[in-house]
Amino acid sequence: MKIILMGAPGAGKGTHARFLSEKYDIPQIATGDIFRANLREKTPLGLEAKQYMDQGLLVPDELTTNMVLSRLQEEDCRNGYILDGFPRNLNQARALTEALAALGQEIDFVIHLEIEQDVILHRMEGRRVCERCGASYNLKSLPPRVEGVCDYCGGAVVQRPDDAPETVLKRLDVYHEQTAPILDYYRELGKEAQVDSGASIDEVRAALVAILGE
Numbered sequence: 001m002k003i004i005l006m007g008a009p010g011a012g013k014g015t016h017a018r019f020l021s022e023k024y025d026i027p028q029i030a031t032g033d034i035f036r037a038n039l040r041e042k043t044p045l046g047l048e049a050k051q052y053m054d055q056g057l058l059v060p061d062e063l064t065t066n067m068v069l070s071r072l073q074e075e076d077c078r079n080g081y082i083l084d085g086f087p088r089n090l091n092q093a094r095a096l097t098e099a100l101a102a103l104g105q106e107i108d109f110v111i112h113l114e115i116e117q118d119v120i121l122h123r124m125e126g127r128r129v130c131e132r133c134g135a136s137y138n139l140k141s142l143p144p145r146v147e148g149v150c151d152y153c154g155g156a157v158v159q160r161p162d163d164a165p166e167t168v169l170k171r172l173d174v175y176h177e178q179t180a181p182i183l184d185y186y187r188e189l190g191k192e193a194q195v196d197s198g199a200s201i202d203e204v205r206a207a208l209v210a211i212l213g214e
């Protein structure tokens, strides 16, 4: 099962992608996490990506698309995957469609996690992530069991530098200008489904399973 999870920054893509990855036993491929992991290792890719991430801008398409397409060739993607944070503009969406078509494949589901902007801003204040494995938390609704420590890997749970309020606003602009138009692209391909991500985590999970199957 090949799934794309779409939604504005703070819509809950990371949280729900992790749940779906465990439920369906397919990898979560989160481009932001891959860039952050590269940055921790100070790879050339990570250092290049940082210049854009710090400003809330998209990393150039060629870099991003090549990175994702090569990740999709890995063995663990054989039975499917969840794309979290990719594609983020029409150019990336078309490149993905073409690369999959060349292999006789296609995306099965594109799920849009819909949410109001004021709910996003409220959530982003409390948002924290694990520095090591990228797991998402929220101080109000989903805190780690031990303060500052990841439930999954024991890494440090911190605020992302690009979750600072000014950068969040820039990222939301980029989302509306460049990413939201992809929804029409997938709607025309008959792939898009919507879930109200303002609901509770359990309700969103139930809605996702209703679309994807048990």
Ligand code: AMP
Pocket (backbone or CB within 6 Å): 009, 031, 032, 033, 035, 052, 053, 054, 056, 057, 058, 059, 060, 064, 084, 085, 086, 087, 088, 092, 162, 171
């Ligand atoms: P995220 O963790 O998904 O919020 O991504 C954090 C940052 O990584 C974004 O603000 C972008 O700078 C960069 N990024 C993640 N995914 C992409 C993508 N598909 N295309 C370009 N830049 C991306």
